[in-house]
Amino acid sequence: xxxxxxxxxxxxxxxxxxxxxxxxxxxxxxxxxxxxxxxxxxxxxxxxxxxxxxxxxxxxxxxxxxxxxxxxxxxxxxxxxxxxxxxxxxxxxxxxxxxxxxxxxxxxxxxxxxxxxxxxxxxxxxxxxxxxxxxxxxxxxxxxxxxxxxxxxxxxxxxxxxxxxxxxxxxxxxxxxxxxxxxxxxxxxxxxxxxxxxxxxxxxxxxxxxx
Numbered sequence: 001x002x003x004x005x006x007x008x009x010x011x012x013x014x015x016x017x018x019x020x021x022x023x024x025x026x027x028x029x030x031x032x033x034x035x036x037x038x039x040x041x042x043x044x045x046x047x048x049x050x051x052x053x054x055x056x057x058x059x060x061x062x063x064x065x066x067x068x069x070x071x072x073x074x075x076x077x078x079x080x081x082x083x084x085x086x087x088x089x090x091x092x093x094x095x096x097x098x099x100x101x102x103x104x105x106x107x108x109x110x111x112x113x114x115x116x117x118x119x120x121x122x123x124x125x126x127x128x129x130x131x132x133x134x135x136x137x138x139x140x141x142x143x144x145x146x147x148x149x150x151x152x153x154x155x156x157x158x159x160x161x162x163x164x165x166x167x168x169x170x171x172x173x174x175x176x177x178x179x180x181x182x183x184x185x186x187x188x189x190x191x192x193x194x195x196x197x198x199x200x201x202x203x204x205x206x207x208x209x210x211x
Contacts, residue, residue, distance in 0.1 A: 016054050019044040023061035028115050032062070032123045059129035062120065069104050070136045073164060074144035086149055090163060091199040094170070098191050101184055106174030107191050109184040118179035121172075138164045162205075166198045 022044035026035045037058055041051045055061050073090060080089035097105040103113045120126045142160035145151040151159065174191050178184060 015044075015046065015050070019046060019051055019054055020061065020064065023055075024065075024116070027062065027119060028112075032058075032119055032126065057129070059126055062116070062126055063129050063133055065116075066104065066130075066133060070133055071140045072104070073137055073160075073167065074140035077141065077144040078148055080148075086145060086159075087163070087199065087203055090167070091195070094167060094195055094199070095192065098188065098195065104171060105191070106171040106176075106178065107184050107187060109178045109182075114179055117175040121176060121179060134164060134168055162202060166202060170195055170198055 019040065023035075023040045026040060026043060037051060038048055040061065041048045044051070055064065073093075076089050076093045077086045080086065094105065096102075098107050101108045103110075103117075106117065108114075120130065138157075138160045141164060142153075142156040145156035145159060146153060149156075170191070173194065174187060177187055
């Protein structure tokens with residue numbers, strides 16, 4: 001076995017990508033609420049049944065693009081260098097994301113990213129779907145804290161809630177500023193300052209609990 005996906009898997013990946021691209025194109029052009037699932041299916045040349053097999057809800061057509069990030073914080077904690085605390089690893093990772101203009105930090109002003117963020121922020125059902133995504137991130141981070149820092153269950157859960165909330169608040173602030181016109185380069189210094197302040201507050205409260 002060479003590890004390459006088989007023909008069936010490649011076909012599924014192409015179908016998944018085609019549906020996703022068709023959906024995002026239509027949503028950005030006409031608005032999320034103005035486009036039906038049937039229109040997306042037609043544009044992607046699949047049946048509604050096939051579409052729902054890949055994306056159980058309309059909101060998933062958008063949010064799935066962030067799916068890899070649901071376990072990102074947990075992955076950072078698990079992969080941190082020996083001697084580095086979870087909090088330090090997450091702070092450095094977020095600051096690196098700001099430097100590299102990672103869209104998940106909100107600090108990316110490419111037109112397509114700006115438009116996607118604006119659509120999410122302006123659509124209540126997408127905001128609600130993002131909250132479910134956030135809960136998943138909290139759960140996986142709490143598990144990583146228990147597994148790698150020997151953190152008691154309740155402490156890990158409460159710490160994860162605070163850590164994810166801070167990252168999301170910072171990212172949302174950045175996304176809101178950029179979605180409506182502020183350039184990423186102008187926002188960068190303020191974004192770094194806000195991140196340092198936020199993680200400093202966490203360190204004062206959580207530092208002794210996450211050695």
